[in-house]
Amino acid sequence: MIEYDFVNMPIVDIVNRIILYASQHRASDIHFDPREDCMMIRMRMDGRLKDHARVPKMYEKNLTTRVKLISKMNITETRIPQDGAIKGVVDGKELDMRVSALPTNEGEKIVVRLLDYSSSLEGLSFLGFLPKNLKKVQRMLDIPNGIILVTGATGSGKSTTTYSMLQELNTEDRNIITVEDPVEMNIEGINQVHVNSDIGLTFATALRSILRQDPNVILIGEIRDSETAQIAVRAAITGHLVLSTIHTNNSLSTIERLLDMDVERYLLSTALNGIISQKLARTLCPDCKRLRPTTSYEKQIFSSILGKDVEEVYEPVGCPNCNGGFRGRIALQEVLFITDRLRELISDENLDKEDLKKAVYDSDTTTLLQDALQKVIDGRTTFKEIYRAVDIDFDLEKKIRQNVRKEEREKARFEKLEVIDAYDGILSNLKEMISDIKEIKKQAKLSVENKYKKKKTDENGIEIIDAFEGVTPPSMKKENKKEEKESSLKDDEKRKENSNEKEKKKEKEKK
Numbered sequence: 001m002i003e004y005d006f007v008n009m010p011i012v013d014i015v016n017r018i019i020l021y022a023s024q025h026r027a028s029d030i031h032f033d034p035r036e037d038c039m040m041i042r043m044r045m046d047g048r049l050k051d052h053a054r055v056p057k058m059y060e061k062n063l064t065t066r067v068k069l070i071s072k073m074n075i076t077e078t079r080i081p082q083d084g085a086i087k088g089v090v091d092g093k094e095l096d097m098r099v100s101a102l103p104t105n106e107g108e109k110i111v112v113r114l115l116d117y118s119s120s121l122e123g124l125s126f127l128g129f130l131p132k133n134l135k136k137v138q139r140m141l142d143i144p145n146g147i148i149l150v151t152g153a154t155g156s157g158k159s160t161t162t163y164s165m166l167q168e169l170n171t172e173d174r175n176i177i178t179v180e181d182p183v184e185m186n187i188e189g190i191n192q193v194h195v196n197s198d199i200g201l202t203f204a205t206a207l208r209s210i211l212r213q214d215p216n217v218i219l220i221g222e223i224r225d226s227e228t229a230q231i232a233v234r235a236a237i238t239g240h241l242v243l244s245t246i247h248t249n250n251s252l253s254t255i256e257r258l259l260d261m262d263v264e265r266y267l268l269s270t271a272l273n274g275i276i277s278q279k280l281a282r283t284l285c286p287d288c289k290r291l292r293p294t295t296s297y298e299k300q301i302f303s304s305i306l307g308k309d310v311e312e313v314y315e316p317v318g319c320p321n322c323n324g325g326f327r328g329r330i331a332l333q334e335v336l337f338i339t340d341r342l343r344e345l346i347s348d349e350n351l352d353k354e355d356l357k358k359a360v361y362d363s364d365t366t367t368l369l370q371d372a373l374q375k376v377i378d379g380r381t382t383f384k385e386i387y388r389a390v391d392i393d394f395d396l397e398k399k400i401r402q403n404v405r406k407e408e409r410e411k412a413r414f415e416k417l418e419v420i421d422a423y424d425g426i427l428s429n430l431k432e433m434i435s436d437i438k439e440i441k442k443q444a445k446l447s448v449e450n451k452y453k454k455k456k457t458d459e460n461g462i463e464i465i466d467a468f469e470g471v472t473p474p475s476m477k478k479e480n481k482k483e484e485k486e487s488s489l490k491d492d493e494k495r496k497e498n499s500n501e502k503e504k505k506k507e508k509e510k511k
C-alpha cells in the first residue's frame with residue numbers, strides 16, 4: 001500500500017499521482033471505495049483488485065469532488081449515479097478514462113476505467129494468436145463481405161481484438177463506420193457513431209442510416225438484440241464486411257445464439273465468415289517463472305486434449321518486475337473459419353446439434369482449451385490460469401479424474417504389494433535363519449553327546465584331548481544326579497542295614 005501525505009500535499013497532486021501510478025503499473029481500473037472508517041483506493045491489475053491506499057475519512061469528500069470535477073460530472077449531485085470521462089496525457093502517454101460515480105450507503109463510490117488500446121494499435125500479430133489461427137483471421141479479413149464475430153464474456157478483450165482487425169482494414173480505399181456504445185477508442189480515418197438510446201439513437205436506427213452512407217466496413221459494438229442481429233446479417237449479405245462482438249462462450253453457442261435471435265438459417269449460413277472466441281489469462285513474468293513437474297491430472301489433460309506428453313510446465317514465482325509472478329494478460333482463442341461444409345450444415349433445418357458440434361470441432365479447429373494448453377506448454381501462462389479461464393469439458397474431466405483416481409489406487413495397491421513382498425522376503429529369510437540356527441544347535445548337541453559318549457566309552461585308560469572335555473551335557477548331568485541319588489540311597493540303605501546289624505549285634509551281646 002502507498003502512503004499519501006494528505007496533510008501537506010494538495011489533493012490535486014494526490015489525484016494526479018494516483019492516476020500516474022495506475023497508468024505506470026498498467027492498472028485497468030481505479031476504485032475509490034467509501035467505507036465506514038476510511039476510503040479505500042484499490043486498483044485492478046491483470047484482472048485482480050489490489051489495495052492501493054487508505055484515505056482518512058476527512059479527506060474523502062475532497063478526493064471524490066476532485067475526481068468528479070476532472071471527469072466533468074456535476075460535483076453538487078451526490079444522490080444519483082453519474083458518468084464522466086477524463087482525457088489527458090499522463091507520463092507522455094495519451095490516456096482515456098471512463099468514470100462512473102455510484103451513491104452507496106457509505107458515500108459515493110467512484111470507478112475510473114483506464115482505456116489503454118495501445119495493444120490494439122500494435123496489430124493483430126501481437127494478440128497472441130497461434131500462427132494457424134492468425135492465418136485464419138487474415139483470410140476472414142480478406143473476404144470483402146460477410147460477418148466476423150468476436151465472442152467472449154465482459155472483460156475478455158473483445159474490443160482490443162475488434163479494434164486490431166479494424167486497424168488492419170483501415171486503408172484509404174475503404175469507408176469504415178462504427179456504431180458503438182460508447183466509442184471506446186478514437187481511430188484516425190474512421191467515422192464513429194456513439195449510440196444514445198435516450199434520444200432514440202439505438203444500434204438499429206444508427207445502422208439503418210449507416211447503410212445509406214456507402215460503407216465498406218461496419219463495426220457494430222455489440223449484438224445485443226434480434227433487431228441488431230438481423231440488420232447486421234442483412235448488411236453482410238448486401239456486400240459489406242461487418243465486425244461485431246457477441247456475449248457467448250464459444251463458436252458453437254454463438255451460432256445457436258444467433259439462431260435464437262430469429263436470424264434466418266439460410267441468411268446466417270451465407271453471411272457468417274468466422275467466429276473468434278476468446279478469454280484472458282494472466283501472462284507469466286519471463287524474469288522469474290520456473291519449471292516444475294506436471295501433476296498426474298495435468299499430464300492426463302495434456303495427453304487427452306493435445307496428444308502430447310508434457311513432463312514439465314512453468315509456475316509463477318514473483319519478482320520486483322511483476323505482480324506475484326504475472327505481468328500483463330494473454331488472450332486464449334478459438335478461431336472458427338466457416339467452410340462450405342459448415343454453411344451447408346448451418347442452413348439445414350433438420351440439423352442435429354451434435355452433428356454441428358462435430359463439424360465445428362473437426363480436426364482443423366483448435367479449441368479454446370487446446371489453444372490454452374499450448375500456451376501453457378509455451379510457458380506464456382500457467383495451468384491454474386487456464387483452468388480458471390476455460391471450462392474443461394465436464395465429461396472429459398470426470399473421465400480424467402476417474403483415471404487419475406484409478407491410477408492412484410493402482411499405485412497404492414502396487415506399493416502395498418511391494419511392502420508385502422518385502423515382508424515376505426524378510427520372513428522367509430528369518431525362517432531360513434531359524435532353521436539354520438536349529439540345525440547348528442542340533443549339530444552342536446550331537447557332537448557334544450558324541451564326545452561325551454566317546455569319553456565314557458574310552459574311560460578305560462585312554463586319554464582324550466577335547467574342547468568339550470569336562471563339559472557335561474545337561475541331559476547327562478541329570479542322569480548322573482540320578483545315579484548319584486540312587487547310589488546315595490543305596491548307601492543309606494547300606495548304612496541302615498549296617499546300623500541294624502550293629503544294633504542286632506549289640507542286642508545279641510546284651511543277651
Ligand SMILES: [Zn+2]
Pocket residue numbers: 285286287288289318319320321322323325326
Ligand atoms: Zn517476475
